Amino acid sequence: MEIIDTIAAFRQARARFGELGLVPTMGYLHAGHLSLVRRAKAECGAVATSIFVNPTQFGPNEDLERYPRDMERDLALLRAEGVDLVFAPAAAEIYPQGFNTFIDVGGVTEMLEGAARPGHFRGVATVVCKLFMIVQPTRAYFGQKDAQQTVVVSKMIRDLNLPVEVVVCPTVREPDGLALSSRNTYLTPEQRQAATVLSRALTAAQRRYEQGERNAETLREAMHSLLAAEPLAQVEYVSAADPLTLHELEVVGPRGALLSLAVRIGATRLIDNVALE
Numbered sequence: 001m002e003i004i005d006t007i008a009a010f011r012q013a014r015a016r017f018g019e020l021g022l023v024p025t026m027g028y029l030h031a032g033h034l035s036l037v038r039r040a041k042a043e044c045g046a047v048a049t050s051i052f053v054n055p056t057q058f059g060p061n062e063d064l065e066r067y068p069r070d071m072e073r074d075l076a077l078l079r080a081e082g083v084d085l086v087f088a089p090a091a092a093e094i095y096p097q098g099f100n101t102f103i104d105v106g107g108v109t110e111m112l113e114g115a116a117r118p119g120h121f122r123g124v125a126t127v128v129c130k131l132f133m134i135v136q137p138t139r140a141y142f143g144q145k146d147a148q149q150t151v152v153v154s155k156m157i158r159d160l161n162l163p164v165e166v167v168v169c170p171t172v173r174e175p176d177g178l179a180l181s182s183r184n185t186y187l188t189p190e191q192r193q194a195a196t197v198l199s200r201a202l203t204a205a206q207r208r209y210e211q212g213e214r215n216a217e218t219l220r221e222a223m224h225s226l227l228a229a230e231p232l233a234q235v236e237y238v239s240a241a242d243p244l245t246l247h248e249l250e251v252v253g254p255r256g257a258l259l260s261l262a263v264r265i266g267a268t269r270l271i272d273n274v275a276l277e
């Protein structure tokens with residue numbers, strides 16, 4: 001496994017491989033990230049993982065400075081998975097003095113995470129596009145955990161004709177349903193217990209859907225009522241949206257729906273979602 005921190009050296013190393021899968025991450029790896037790496041290993045001749053805590057996708061009052069980092073541990077995990085290339089640049093390598101070009105995907109970036117975190121998807125789209133240009137992957141692997149991100153990246157690829165195929169992988173969860181996230185490490189034991197309310201709310205609404213409920217407001221209310229019962233949970237949004245446009249639905253139609261929510265447990269902001277087929 002080669003660990004590379006400059007764009008020039010990465011381009012040289014990449015040239016030795018044909019088909020290449022890319023797993024972009026912000027590090028502090030867990031089993032969710034590793035499920036993407038395994039899928040990429042199974043489907044591609046070679047695999048590259050990027051580790052980069054991207055400053056442009058964090059708002060001024062967000063957790064950029066305290067975002068958890070453990071490069072040695074991450075590298076050991078990636079080595080054990082048989083990853084070929086790791087790209088772990090410093091911020092100044094990606095955003096040198098004078099950097100001034102950003103990608104604005106529009107439409108699907110306006111609601112949900114985009115409304116709650118202004119500028120977030122501008123930072124995501126910009127860094128993902130740069131990583132695609134540097135890494136030149138055949139396929140790129142993303143988690144369903146960040147559902148809106150997969151919609152935004154797919155739209156950018158279509159709009160800009162980028163020669164990359166997106167593969168979306170299922171959300172990996174703890175046995176009690178909590179979606180794995182690097183941010184779970186912020187939670188105290190009591191908050192960790194309370195955090196199961198996200199997946200419980202989604203499961204409750206999903207069950208209503210499976211029993212035949214198609215009124216989207218009823219599904220949103222089903223999530224709200226579980227969340228209201230958890231005193232440590234502060235709801236930011238609850239959504240039942242069209243899976244392609246991300247517009248809120250009145251009725252769930254043949255395209256199904258994306259149920260998603262963002263909840264603060266203490267100071268920690270958690271997101272989760274489930275796709276209704």
Ligand code: AMP
Binds near residue numbers: 024144171180
């Ligand atoms: P991050 O390091 O949080 O930027 O995540 C890197 C990639 O891993 C993104 O595509 C995430 O959607 C994905 N990911 C994060 N958590 C999970 C999870 N619990 N299950 C599956 N994929 C995940």
